[in-house]
Amino acid sequence: MRTIAEAGLAFAVVLLLGLGFWLYTGEDLGGDGTTDTTTPVAVDPEAAARGMQLSNDTGCLACHSVDGTPSTGPTWKGVAGASRPLESGESVTADAAYLFNSIVDPGAQIVAGYSNVMPSDYVDQLTEAEINDLVAYIQSLAN
Ligand code: HEC
Incomplete structure (x- = not known):
């Protein structure tokens, strides 16, 4: 028993x-x-850390600040999840798909007030996983 x-x-x-x-x-x-x-999004901190390193190594930070400072391109601070006004007059929400596409095909959706000077060959230089890491880093700067 x-x-x-x-x-x-x-x-x-x-x-x-x-x-x-x-x-x-x-x-x-x-x-x-x-x-x-x-x-809005749960960001994998390891992916964001890899993205931070990549954004430095790949030269993104020559045109993008991460602290709100104006530069050749829009700052990444607060972009993720925000409504982005485009040159076309439309607005889109900066979700992961938009951010990913902005990196692989920067000329497709130009942010209002900016010119189409972002290199369009990152899609050849970076793997899909690396681009997702960059997206995670940008998403980690949402607030
Ligand atoms: C020579 C300058 C330059 C470099 C280098 C550059 N960008 Fe850009 N980027 C821009 C400009 C200008 C825009 C705004 C026009 C547009 O939408 O293409 C932009 C837009 C973006 C957007 C959309 C942002 C928004 O506010 O909606 C993302 C995301 C982005 N870039 C990511 C990257 C990443 C990641 C890299 C590096 C792999 C990079 N950029 C390198 C100039 C640059």
Whole structure:
């Protein structure tokens, strides 16, 4: 009897731990200890760190600031998730797809007030994973 009771108890403990872990991880996907749903995107900090290094190595920062300072291109600070006015008169939301496309095909959607001087050959120089890292870095500068 005693071993059956112990086995049952052990089983219940394992179940509870599993449930507790599931609830915990389910609630804290953002990793910041909150369940704040206003945070637009959860950015992988490692991808953002690689993107920061790449933006330096690839020369992006010659034309883009990360602190709001005006430059040849728009600052990256606060761009991700924002509404971007385009030369065409339209506006688009700077989601991951827009940011990705702005890097591989910069002439497709020109930001209002800027000229089409961004190099268009990054798509040949960088891998898709590297471009996604750059996007993650820009997204990490959303606020
Ligand atoms: C020679 C200057 C120059 C360089 C170098 C450059 N850019 Fe740009 N970039 C621009 C300009 C100018 C614009 C605005 C016109 C346009 O939309 O193409 C722009 C726009 C962008 C946008 C859209 C931003 C927005 O505000 O909506 C992104 C994203 C971007 N660049 C990323 C990059 C990345 C990543 C690199 C490096 C791999 C890079 N740029 C290198 C000049 C540059």
